[in-house]
Amino acid sequence: MTQESPGIRVSTLELFFDLVFVFTVTQLADTLADDLTLRGVGDVVLILLVVWWMYSGYAWLTNAVAPTNTTRRTLLLAGMAGFLVMALAIPEAFGEYGWIFGASYLVVNVVHSVLFLQAGPGAVRMMRTLGPLNLFAAALVLAGGFLPEPWRHLCWIAAPLVQIAGGYLHAIEMHSITAGHFVERHSLVMIIAIGESIIAIGLGFRDVHLDGGAILVAVLGLCIAYYLWWCYFAGDDKRSEEVLANAADPRRRSRLALNAWGYAHVPMLLGIVVSAVGIKKTVGHAFEPLHWGPALALGGGVAVYLLGHAVFLRLLRLPGIVFRVTAAVGVLATVPLGHVLAVAQLAAVPIIMAACAIAEDYPRIRRLGPTAIGDFGRTSS
Template sequence: MNQDSPLHPLLRARTAPKQPAFIELFFDLVYVFALTQLTHLLINDLTLKGGFEALVLLLALWWIWVLTAWMTDEFDPQHPSVQWYVILVMFGIFLMAIQVPEGFHGNGLFFAATFAAINFGRFFFVVRAARRTAVLNHVLRARFWSIISTLGWIPGAFVDGWARGALWLLALAVDYVSAALRWPTPWRLGRALGPALEITATHVAERYRQVFIIALGEIVLSMGMTFTGSDPDGFTLRRTVALVLSFASAALMWRLYVYQAGGQLGPAIAASPNPHRLSQWSSYAHMIMIAGTILTAVGFTLAMEHPIPHTPPSWVVGITGGPALFLVGRVGFEYVIFGRVTMPRLIGILALVGLSPVVIHLPSEVTLASTTFVLLALAATDTARGRRRPPQQAAPPA
């Protein structure tokens, strides 16, 4: 438990600032590169196999981000030891991101070994920093399952293709499922108790908002780089239309995220009887939304780079499937905050899915326009609802 005590010099004090520290903003910068690498991986291989590989790599990178965000919530990010720890993790993520294009080919062992090294480094840091505290038992529980997951990461690096993906996905399932079950362990360690650790609602909410904005920035970055780098003629009509629609879609996704739920995560965590569980489910919802933004960036980039009379089915997966996946995560996020789901977002998901078999017969910019229209309709519905009703207060499910 966080304490203002000389016995716990590295733990975050109750009186510490609740906003993310500069070291955390610096840490997030490496995820700009990581998400760009995942986007390019899908652009080069937008197939079922490529999508599966990108999913596994995203789950690995996201898991490290979540645990690092928890670390900087529990430990004082202003302390030099914590800052150096975060920088080392950041360097590890940087090395993993470099290997993303070859993660399922020649450099799988390097990727897996870096992931395992970050896990073990976290363990040794916390054992040193949190001895004689409730945090230590919490980390020992997590370490038990992390060691088991490593048994899938290292062998997975010595096989190829689908077999590697299956082993790595199994290892990640151990991490994700054990965390969802509060890291149950044998012997006297037992299961993590929610009240054993405090959580800073404002800090955690800001961290999720920041990483989602970085994901949206990937759409803008991909659009800008594609527009300026692929065609010497620059502002052709079709490419300019694709650029405008892509930017509009990114702005609408931001609007749909921040409307009510985006600003209520902190109060929801504070009001929840189990703030750790709510923060955990919020991380899953954000991961889905980020996956949707990456897929959107892929589809929009392909449509801008190669405007053609008919939209290939693989492009449709990105152009309509990416926003649909974002909305799936947004629906889950809304449930976490308010304990209910609004019908317009479900209709939006169905509309995007229903458009998919139709737009393959249409020019790529028409497909972009159709997707943008659905997002615009949802944003307009939110605006109309907001005028008729007072702002909703967070009411997380029990």
């Protein structure tokens, strides 16, 4: 059940929904900043997995069922409310607010199933398998909110495993995917997430004296965010839309959408969160050595993002993989530098990313001639 309607784009209501969802990025960054340990990272990964699965589910939903009437809009508002309450509960999702997170997550799942049942007979048959599995995963998250350890974490680990299984057990070819809308929806949430990470960094400047070091950290943090943007949006978003649109077989198109825009986006979002924490930890300490944890968060977060995008490109058979992997290795190698001087690592990371961006784009600029020099970093389309 595949269709292609280039004129269908993301509505302002969907963008509003994305703004609510991306609040989770700020909450995850704040939560990890307060507990920058292996356990803290593990908890953030588990929360991101279950939250992203349902956000992605809503992206697939509105791709098939546009929020064009009052009933659908009201239900989508209920889903937004669920995401908002979930985000508010994130700092204590494995503590006293676990049941609140779980109850909100269940609401999000119920609304998703109800709306998807309006997408036609094919969607009804598809949701006979996917719907119960999603609700079972939500029930596991809710149960974890009431159970003591280690059962709480075991329930949370089981939930994304059930969701991943659901991605393979239901009739994925029954999904209706409009490539333009689908790619634009995920592109918007990525740019919002990068912007939200800057807000998370900015919150670290509260009660910090704005001297030269603080301003330098802010500018360098912005440069890192810029190259995260460049990596994703310097033409690959348009090329990826073409790849998805040209996948004529319904099963292949749906599987490509799940793998590339579902699974491959998880490390990119995780990288945004972790790198934001690393930058935030340098605020007020620009000319001091970083502890290993913040230094690893800064270099490792950017590296995870780049490797996630390399996987994305590999799935779509697009060029640029070598440059992403090379940049990831380079920024990861800056971790010892941060342990010597924070600002040195902060400067080295965007320099490495810029060098790889120039190396990737230079052949195109050379082919197009001198007039393309001013267009560096813009899409070739």
